[in-house]
Amino acid sequence: MANPLRGEVVRLYKTLLYLGREYPQGADYFRSRLKAAFLRHKDEKDPEKIKQLIARGEFVVKELEALYFLRKYRAMKRRYYSDDNH
Numbered sequence: 001m002a003n004p005l006r007g008e009v010v011r012l013y014k015t016l017l018y019l020g021r022e023y024p025q026g027a028d029y030f031r032s033r034l035k036a037a038f039l040r041h042k043d044e045k046d047p048e049k050i051k052q053l054i055a056r057g058e059f060v061v062k063e064l065e066a067l068y069f070l071r072k073y074r075a076m077k078r079r080y081y082s083d084d085n086h
Helices: 001-024 027-040 048-079
Strands: none
Touching: 001 027, 001 048
């Protein structure tokens, strides 16, 4: 892996690992999938390809954040609004 991008890749991995703690199918499931995804591309040398993979990972981060936000929103909605109001 290219040295300048190594820090970005490690940061992305740590961010995804942190977000995976609340994954609906469980943290262990998420961790194993995350590790497999990163190991699949561990020998990548092309900086452009690495940047594309980082961008894809950042997209996944945004999707996970949206998933968690939506889950919290739905829980709050259920808590404060009854079904007969809709």
